[in-house]
Amino acid sequence: MTLYENLAIRLREHIELGFYKPGDKLPSVRQLAKEHGVSISTVQEAYRQLEQELLVEAKPKSGYFVSVQNKDNLPSISRPPQRPLEVSQWEEVLNMLMIRSRTDGVQLQHAMPDMKATTLKPLLKDLSKQNPEVGLSYSDVRGTKELRTQLSRLAVASGCQLHPDDLVITSGCQEALSVCLRAVTEPGDIIAIESPSFYGSMQAIKAANLKAMEIPTHPETGISLEALELALDQWPIKAIFVTPTCNNPMGYTMPEDKKEQLYRLAQSYDITIIEDDIYGDISFQFPRPKTIKSFDTDGRVLLCSSFSKSIAPGMRVGWIAPGRYRDKVTHIKYVSSSMCPVTPQLAVAKFIRLGGYAKHIRNMRLNYEKQRDMLLKAIKAYLPKDTRVSFPAGSFILWVELAKDIDSMKLVEKCRQKGVGFAPGPLFSATGKYRNCFRLNYSEKNVEKREAAIKTLGQVIAEMQPD
Amino acid sequence: MTLYENLAIRLREHIELGFYKPGDKLPSVRQLAKEHGVSISTVQEAYRQLEQELLVEAKPKSGYFVSVQNKDNLPSISRPPQRPLEVSQWEEVLNMLMIRSRTDGVQLQHAMPDMKATTLKPLLKDLSKQNPEVGLSYSDVRGTKELRTQLSRLAVASGCQLHPDDLVITSGCQEALSVCLRAVTEPGDIIAIESPSFYGSMQAIKAANLKAMEIPTHPETGISLEALELALDQWPIKAIFVTPTCNNPMGYTMPEDKKEQLYRLAQSYDITIIEDDIYGDISFQFPRPKTIKSFDTDGRVLLCSSFSKSIAPGMRVGWIAPGRYRDKVTHIKYVSSSMCPVTPQLAVAKFIRLGGYAKHIRNMRLNYEKQRDMLLKAIKAYLPKDTRVSFPAGSFILWVELAKDIDSMKLVEKCRQKGVGFAPGPLFSATGKYRNCFRLNYSEKNVEKREAAIKTLGQVIAEMQPD
Structure with a gap:
């Protein structure tokens, strides 16, 4: 354990035991450094860790405070049945999808971003100005080089070094998830998932004839690694599917060290991780949280994402960083829907390149x-x-x-x-x-x-x- | 057998026996009606049948002639091994796809339509004029009502009565085929196909863990029903996948009566037909040939198509008429890539509605x-x-x-x-x-x-x- 982790644990204990109450000012960085005989940067790192866990809030020019969030009213940790199960609920999902187009009333069921933001204007202008001829032909199976290049630039913010050729463009994140599931499993396999979990990915598990093993999940820190390890011991789980950053539906971000632990766990059981990062770029934290993919040294993490939440879902621009499964993923992407349309890819690539994104x-x-x-x-x-x-x-x-x-x-x-x-x-x-x-x-x-x-x-x- | 079929058989025999040589003028409609004691319309129907088989050509104001096409140099009927096999050749397909973007030289490998046609102008204008805001949101899972309504109107030309709610819009025909295959099969199942057959559908068969049973195929009339029946007797074939109208790669159109026979065969063995009609609208015959779907009375035919060949592939607008598999198809379409982008759907719907298509x-x-x-x-x-x-x-x-x-x-x-x-x-x-x-x-x-x-x-x- 590093010095800052040690310090973070002690501070966390003090807060949890009530030595510091919500809203209280915490000791200054200088004071803590002196008290514990560590460097200023170690203390800052420890505070950064607690900030990520939302235990602590930094206020500019006045220091660190215990978050006023009242944690007593967080949902309880989930306790799903600990055995692999077939996914049901398609009727219910379909019912909800079918009423999507209703515009009267207040529809709070959709995971739709704000699409009236003025900062989208350059993109909209470009989407409408696009020379439609460009969009008539097929493109590269993996998507346009322009967009893949911009995505490899963006990936740096989440801690990833990805070459443009290590990316495959998809029709939104739903196709990304569906392709990845099919690339790493055989029918009948078991997939470990968070609980609650996004219905679209669960329905993809159903459609690929897989079984879902719902793992207890903490409303602040995500999937329980202890419960996951128990499940891995008991069942022949083929892959773990998680949305660890700004989770859907809970909104938590799994702390970075826990993300790394999850990766190590997958390594020790030699299984695959499918990571859904669709909300990652709209984390309230800046710079944005690292992905599990950022810890990936042997290509076992398939990162899926799209611009559906950060820009707009109707464009259907998503992608996969498929790691060691690149060839299989390229094959399944091609047979699933051939190449993706070029026009939105080029518009988004330009939006990123010029700083609009x-x-x-x-x-x-x-x-x-x-x-x-x-x-x-x-x-x-x-x-x-x-x-x-x-x-x-x-x-x-x-x-x-x-x-x-x-x-x-x-x-x-x-x-x-x-x-x-x-x-x-x-x-x-x-x-x-x-x-x-x-x-x-x-x-x-x-x-x-x-x-x-x-x-x-x-x-x-x-x-x-x-x- | 109807009167016109009887007459068509006799005329076919006469041509095949050489009584009439390529280029020869055939007896007039009036003459034949008198000779055989049938009505004018019966003779016309018989000639129409032979025209479809490309044996006969009508020349405006001068009557019917034996086609000059030299049938001696047609490819031989195919003789693939008569057992189910796993599909290989992905490397070769990928190699070809990867060089798609090369624009120098003469690239005759792509099945790309002419996209410089002036008759596309209204669509292009509309695609560029589209209000991009419309395209930002999700639409109906099945695609926009506007497009489905126009498609149900178009279907009449191929002999089909389809309600807009009997259609599901997909990301091109590739997604349509892939979704249909997954809707009607389980891994390990056998699919009967024409031979040669489009590589994209064969790769979809591979990706769905199915086996392909290649059936001998005639270069003029399509899949051999005799060979297919033999195969159906010998193997537990789950579905037949065919491109009977303007076949890829051979270009033949299966005669209408043979299409109906194929449907009856599927009925008697209680199996499914997946019909790829992607080239159907650009048949040289007018009105365009009927689909197998047009004979479908019990919903066992899943018709797949798209505007990729009749307009342009880059738009990725395809569809399925899934018959009795509608619910399963809707589910698999949703998990595969969620809804399709709205903008190209609306542009194409308008293009059809205003007669531009x-x-x-x-x-x-x-x-x-x-x-x-x-x-x-x-x-x-x-x-x-x-x-x-x-x-x-x-x-x-x-x-x-x-x-x-x-x-x-x-x-x-x-x-x-x-x-x-x-x-x-x-x-x-x-x-x-x-x-x-x-x-x-x-x-x-x-x-x-x-x-x-x-x-x-x-x-x-x-x-x-x-x-």
């Missing part, structure tokens, strides 16, 4: 963090006192856990009639668990409209509860 | 037929006397069969150095057969350039042949 995600990061805090306030004001809610470290979605006796499938029906939509919990479980949970979107800037929707939600819940 | 394919049909005849002339002039060549009934690709001792894999290498590309035969076989064959594209209007390329090809072949 960096500017846009900075804008989004600040905006979404503000929206998160306002949604948390509205939840506190209008939903029942015993409501638990996740505290996203990025993205624009959060997870709400109600009292056990509230059925979100019934709730969603009643709310739909009042023009309020959300994504009910069972969609995020292989077997329909989380009936008392749901996911909310907070990407839109229309705070009043969203607050009114939360108020309605609170009223419907109150009507459903027995007196 | 009908005008464009009429233009293409006339143009490609002309190009075909010029390429056939060039082949006759510059390739060895014993060269056999298919006679496409539509599309812009044809199949060349050289003497047995010419290796097209070596030929393609030598020609590449001289700036001439084509698609070597082994790509179109599961096991690398057709080494003495290759596929040529004739979509481009630059005849001189193509003729020079065929001349070069002839020279290289001559150098390869032992004296």
Whole structure:
């Protein structure tokens, strides 16, 4: 253990034992360095670690404080059944997808980013100005060199050294996940996943005739490595599928050291990791968190991502960094849908190259963090006192856990009639668990409209509860 | 058997026995009606049938003539090994795909349509004028209603009554085929295919862990029903995959009655048909030939198509009419790549709605037929006397069969150095057969350039042949 890790553990203990309360000022860097006989940079590193865990907040020019986030109301750690199961819930997912196009009311079920941001203008201008002739032909199977080059530049921010030829462009992250699953598994294999987990990836597991092994997951630090190791001992798990950075639906970011531990675990059991980083660029932390892929020295991590959350989903521009599975991934990508359209690839590549993308995600990061805090306030004001809610470290979605006796499938029906939509919990479980949970979107800037929707939600819940 | 079928058989016999020679004028409709005691429309129907089989040609205002096509030099009927086999040849396919972007020289290997046609202008204008905001969001899982409505209108021309809700939009025909294969099979299943067969569909068979059973195929009338029936008796074949209209790579269109027989055969063995109709709209026949789907009364035919050949491949707009497999197909489409981009769907829907598409394919049909005849002339002039060549009934690709001792894999290498590309035969076989064959594209209007390329090809072949 390094010096800073040691120090971080001690500080964490002090906070957790209540020596420092939420909002308290913590000792200065200089003071701690003297006290523990370590360097200034060691203390800074320890604080950075605790900041990542959201235990500590830095305030410019005044030092470090214990986060005021009230952790008592976080959702509990999940406890899914510890055996591989077939994924169900397709009907429920389809129902939700089918009402996507409804525009009346307040639809908080979609994981849709804010697409009205002014920082998107250069891209939109370019998408409309594009010479359509360029887009008529097939391109390289792996996608355009222009975009792959820009992606390899972007990857540096997440700690990765990727050559453009180590990337394959896909039709969004959904195709990336689907291709990766098929590249590393045989039908009947078991995939370990977080619980709750994104319904799109679970349905891809179902479609590839795989079984899902849901692993207990902590609402702040992600998949439990202890539970995962137990599962790896008990079952012939072929791959681990995780969304460790700004998780969907919970919003947590797994701490960096835990990411590295997960990678080591995969190494020691010689299995593959499929890492979904689709929300990574809109982490509230800057510079953005490292990916598990950044620790990958033997090519066992397949990183999947797209611009669907950081820019817009309709463009369908995603990618895979397939590591040692490059040839298999290229084959499956080709047979799945041939090459991807060129026009959006070129527009996005230019957007990145000229700095528009960096500017846009900075804008989004600040905006979404503000929206998160306002949604948390509205939840506190209008939903029942015993409501638990996740505290996203990025993205624009959060997870709400109600009292056990509230059925979100019934709730969603009643709310739909009042023009309020959300994504009910069972969609995020292989077997329909989380009936008392749901996911909310907070990407839109229309705070009043969203607050009114939360108020309605609170009223419907109150009507459903027995007196 | 109907009256017209009876008459068609007699006329066919007369032509095949040589009573009428190529170029000969055939009896007038009135004359035949009198002779056989049938109605005018019966004779017309019989002639229409023979026209479809390319035995007979109608010349405006002068009557019917025996086609001058010299059938002696058609490729021989294929004789693939009659057992299910795993598909190989991915390396060879990838090699060809990777050199796609080369623009120097004459690249005749791609199945790319003519994208410089003036009749595409309204679409291009619209693609560039599109309000990009519309394209940012997700759409309906099945694709936009606008496009599905237009597709159901188009389907009438191929004899189909399809409701917009019976269609699923895909990312090109490749995704359509891949989704359908996965919807109707389990890993290890056997799929019967034509031989030669399109490499993209064979690679999809490989990626879905299926085995291919290549069936002997006639260069004029398609898959041998006799051979197929034998195979169905011997092997547990799960589905038949065919491209019966303007086949890739051979260009033939299976006669309508044979299409219906194929459907009945599938019915009696209770198996599924996946029908690739990607070239159907650019058949040289007008109105265009019926699909097998048009005979489908119990939903066992999954029709796959796209605008990649009739408009341009880079747009990636394809579709499936999945029959009874609609739910499974919708699920697999969703997990494969989520929804398709909206912008190209809307542009194409408008192009169809305003009549631009009908005008464009009429233009293409006339143009490609002309190009075909010029390429056939060039082949006759510059390739060895014993060269056999298919006679496409539509599309812009044809199949060349050289003497047995010419290796097209070596030929393609030598020609590449001289700036001439084509698609070597082994790509179109599961096991690398057709080494003495290759596929040529004739979509481009630059005849001189193509003729020079065929001349070069002839020279290289001559150098390869032992004296």
